Amino acid sequence: MALPPNILPDEANPKWMKKGDNAWQLTAATLVGLQSIPGLVIIYGGMVKKKWAINSALMAFYAFAVVLICWVGWGFRMSFGERLVDFWGKPAVALDQKYLLGQAFLGYFPTATMVLFQFVFAAITPILIGGALLGRMNFVAWMIFVPLWHTFSYTIGAFSIWSPNGWLAKLGVIDFAGGFVIHLSSGVAGFTAAYWVGPRIDKDRERFPPNNVLMMLAGAGLLWMGWTGFNGGAPYAASTVASLAVLNTHVCAATSLLTWLLLDTVVFGKPSVIGAVQGMITGLVCITPGAGIVQCWVAILMGLISGSLPWYTMMILHSKFNILKHVDDTFAVFHSHAIAGSLGGILTGFFAMPKLCRLFFQVPDWEKYIGLAYGLETGRTSAGLKQMGIQLIGIVFIVCLNIVTTSLICLFIKLIVPLRLNEEELRIGDDAVHGEEAYALWVDGDRFENAKSNSIYDVDEYPSIMSKNAIELQMV
Known part of the structure; x- marks a missing residue:
């Protein structure tokens, strides 16, 4: 029986390509891209003090653009290409049509689609780091920092965990869509960079009201809805796993948001808009490492945890630890991404369901992926404990990697330009730094x-x- 003309293979539609998967990956990439441009641009521009609106938005806008050039120039192949060492790939360009039109290393779509999809993840990570540095970092230093951090930190984490040749991938770490590679990395790197850059001026630290709350909420909405592509694109297929991942993502985010609001209301007497945004983010971050490999009831449980523990570390413990008080993490990226990302990785190690792992990984040795809860249930306790141990190894590796590389990069930049704006620029803000004002x-x-x-x-x-x-x- 002849195939319908619209699905017949031709030179532009080779036999190995699934049009549905390709269309979904391009859509997912666009959704994730919208999280940064305009999502985080709007969040940052609306959430900061009025005098920093342009500077904050432009930091995100610049990072998105420069990472794309680095990505096609060398970053993609360093993250997913041939092995240089166990934790890093060989640098090479991703520009030749012969390479880009061939089948991706995973999935039934072209490498060009994979390059785009993975780029938007690479781009959002330094933008999240920027959330810890708003209101005082020298923009020229930021222009240097982003490509250096992308090259010497992000590509190492991505290759180690996501590349089939990476040492943590071979060990069996589970990071469904970036809880380690993106969120834990950005949270630790942001906190570390904030230490080296130094704090905002006292007046800004004491009072830093958002200049446009409704605009901030619009950006938060783009971030939330964009997570459909963030986690839904991780299986590299328009599959049942993608559907489950998307549903779990939104269930966890909603639960976390409501939990955070409830705690704000009970403890402080008023529900907070900024608190709602933080709760939404911690829920999205927490579910990311296991979005498609945990059951939906687990997503609710993870939302309860992600809406309460990061709330506690941010609202209660933060003021009790000198290191947390000393480091000026403008938007609490350490709590919302590092803490929530670590929680997600650990909870994934506990609740990862073997059947869902089989559907997602589709590898002969899929049985090694088992959460401790299911290990206890099926008599494979040692395998479950091993998975938990591997998750903790992944966390320790990402934390150490980002503390060391981020510190070295900041110290190097200090030899070229100041990391921090001068006092006059800090006092005036956008007009002094860019010659422009938001309003x-x-x-x-x-x-x-x-x-x-x-x-x-x-x-x-x-x-x-x-x-x-x-x-x-x-x-x-």
């Missing part, structure tokens, strides 16, 4: 500004003064 008024090519220099009042601290027309408008 400046423009009329006939001229900009109107608040004449703060002619007033004894600080508009941020005395907003009611604005309603009394105490702020003069000057033509610039």
Whole structure:
């Protein structure tokens, strides 16, 4: 029986390619890309103090662009190419049509699709790191930091855990969609870089209100919905595992958000918008290492844990540990990504279901992937304990890798340019750093500004003064 004309193979549609899988991976890549551009651009731009809106958004915008050039230039092959050493691939370009149009190392779609899909993961990771550095990092230092960190940290983590040739992949670590490679890495690297860059000025640390809460929520919505591609694209197929991963993702995020809001209400008396966003993020991060290999009831349990333990470390323990108080992690990336990512990795090691692991990994030795809970249930306790041990090894490796590489990169950059903006730039913000303001008024090519220099009042601290027309408008 002849095949319908629309599915007949031809030169542009080879026999090995599944059009449905290819379409889904391109869609998933786009969804993940939207998490960064415009998702995190909007979150950062709306969540920071008004004077840092442009700087924060531009840090994310720049990182997305520069990582793409690094990725096709050398990053993809270092992460998924031929083995150089057990934890790193050989650098090589991903630009030739012969290479890009061939079948990807996993899945039934072209390598070009895989390059794009993995790029958006590589791009979002340094953008998340930036969340710990907003409000004081020298933009030129950031321009140097991103490609260096991508090259000497991200590619090592990705190759070790995700490449079939990586040492942790061979050991049997489970990281479904990036709980270790992306979230634990960004949380630890962000905290480490924040230590070296130093804190914001005291005035900004004491009071750092979001300049546009609704815009922040719009960005958070893009981040949440984009996670459909983040976890749903991990199986590299439009499969049942992808469907389960997407459902688990949203169930865990919703549970975590509600848990965080409940704790805020009970302990502090008021539900917090920023708290809701943080709870959403910790839920998304926590489910990521095991999204498609745990049952849906486990996703609810993981949401309860991810909405409570990171809440406790952020809202209670943070003020009790000197190192946490000393390091100025602007958006608490350590708690929302490092803590939540570690929790997800450990809980995955406990609840990974053998049948789902078989469907996801589809390798002859799939039986080695078993959560401790199912090991206890089936009499394979040693195998379950081994999986938990492997998960902990993965966590330790990623933590050590990012502390060392991030520190070395920051120390190297300090030899070239300051890591931190000068005091005048820190006081003024966007106008001093970029010559632009987020909410400046423009009329006939001229900009109107608040004449703060002619007033004894600080508009941020005395907003009611604005309603009394105490702020003069000057033509610039």
